[in-house]
Amino acid sequence: MKRILTGDRTTGKLHIGHYFGSLESRVKLQDDYDTCIILADMQVLYDHLSDEKGKLIRTNVYHALLDNLSVGLDPEKVTFFVQSEIPELSELAMLFMFLVSVGRAQRNPTVKDEMNQAGTNYEHMNLGFLSFPVSQAADILLPKANLVPVGEDQIPHVEQTREIARRFNTLFGDVFPVPECKISKFARLPGLDGQSKMSKSLGNVINLSDTEESVNHKIKKAYSGEGHALFTYGELFGIQPDERMGAFKPALADGINAFLTPIRKQRAEFEKEPGYLREILDKGQEKIRTIGSETMAQVKNKMGMIY
Numbered sequence: 412m413k414r415i416l417t418g419d420r421t422t423g424k425l426h427i428g429h430y431f432g433s434l435e436s437r438v439k440l441q442d443d444y445d446t447c448i449i450l451a452d453m454q455v456l457y458d459h460l461s462d463e464k465g466k467l468i469r470t471n472v473y474h475a476l477l478d479n480l481s482v483g484l485d486p487e488k489v490t491f492f493v494q495s496e497i498p499e500l501s502e503l504a505m506l507f508m509f510l511v512s513v514g515r516a517q518r519n520p521t522v523k524d525e526m527n528q529a530g531t532n533y534e535h536m537n538l539g540f541l542s543f544p545v546s547q548a549a550d551i552l553l554p555k556a557n558l559v560p561v562g563e564d565q566i567p568h569v570e571q572t573r574e575i576a577r578r579f580n581t582l583f584g585d586v587f588p589v590p591e592c593k594i595s596k597f598a599r600l601p602g603l604d605g606q607s608k609m610s611k612s613l614g615n616v617i618n619l620s621d622t623e624e625s626v627n628h629k630i631k632k633a634y635s636g637e638g639h640a641l642f643t644y645g646e647l648f649g650i651q652p653d654e655r656m657g658a659f660k661p662a663l664a665d666g667i668n669a670f671l672t673p674i675r676k677q678r679a680e681f682e683k684e685p686g687y688l689r690e691i692l693d694k695g696q697e698k699i700r701t702i703g704s705e706t707m708a709q710v711k712n713k714m715g716m717i718y
C-alpha cells in the first residue's frame with residue numbers, strides 16, 4: 412500500500428479552510444493509502460518561545476488530534492504521531508541541511524510570506540524558521556511517503572522535499588521515493604472578512620469546533636460587501652446564492668451548522684477518552700520510530716556515518 416504523509420502545525424483549532432483544503436481529502440484517501448498524520452509541534456517554535464506559549468503547544472497537539480478525529484479519520488486505520496516524539500526526524504533534518512543551499516532556502520515563497528507576516532526579515536529570523544521546509548522534508552521522507560495531500564500554501568515545501576529526495580538519490584543511490592503533491596479543489600478558502608485566506612492569525616475563521624451560537628454570530632457579522640466570501644461558502648454547504656443577506660445569512664448559518672453537527676458529536680465522543688487519545692499517539696510513535704530507524708540506518712550507511 413502506498414503511503415501518505417501530511418499534517419498540521421499545532422497552532423490552535425482547525426477551521427473549515429483546513430477541512431476543505433486537506434482534511435476532506437485525507438478522509439477520502441484513508442482507505443486506499445497507509446495514511447500518516449504528523450502533529451507538527453516543533454514547526455511552531457519559531458514564534459512560540461516562552462513558557463506560556465509552550466503550554467499552548469501542548470494543548471494544541473490535542474486540539475489538532477481531536478479535529479482530525481472529529482471529521483472522520485479512523486484511528487484504527489490512520490497513524491497519528493507527534494513530531495517532537497520522533498528523534499529520527501531531527502536527525503534526518505540535520506543531515507538534509509547539507510543538501511540545501513542557503514540561497515535555495517531563502518527562495519521558498521511560503522517562508523517569505525510568513526516571514527513578512529511575522530514582521531521579520533532574513534537578518535533577524537531564526538534558523539529554525541528558515542529551515543522548517545527542510546525539516547518538513549524529513550517529516551515526509553523518513554517514512555518514505557509517496558503522496559502529500561495539502562493546501563496550496565504547502566506546494567513550495569513539497570517541491571523542496573522533491574528536490575531533496577532527488578539530490579540524495581543522485582548523490583548516494585536510490586533511497587527515497589520522490590513524493591507527489593495533491594492539492595484540493597478548495598485549496599484556499601477565503602475568510603469571513605472577504606480576505607483571500609481563512610487564517611487563524613487574521614481572525615476570520617469558522618472553527619470545526621465552533622458552537623452553533625458562535626457560527627450564527629460569526630455569519631451574522633460576516634462581511635457582505637464587494638468581494639465577500641459568503642456565496643463561496645454557500646456553494647460548499649449547498650445553499651443557493653441570494654443577494655438579500657437578511658434571508659441568505661441565516662440559511663447559510665443553518666447549512667454550516669448542519670455540516671458541523673456530526674463533527675461536534677464525534678468530537679465529544681473522543682473528548683470523553685483522553686487515555687485513548689494518548690494511546691493513539693503512542694501507537695503512532697512506535698510505528699514511525701520503527702519505520703524511521705530503518706530509514707536512518709540506510710541513510711547513515713550511505714552518507715558514511717557509523718551506525
Ligand code: TRP
Pocket residue numbers: 416417418419420449451454547550551559561565
Ligand atoms: N507545514 C504544515 C502546516 O503549516 C505542517 C506540516 C509539517 C506538514 N510537516 C508536514 C504538512 C509534512 C505536510 C507534510 O500546516
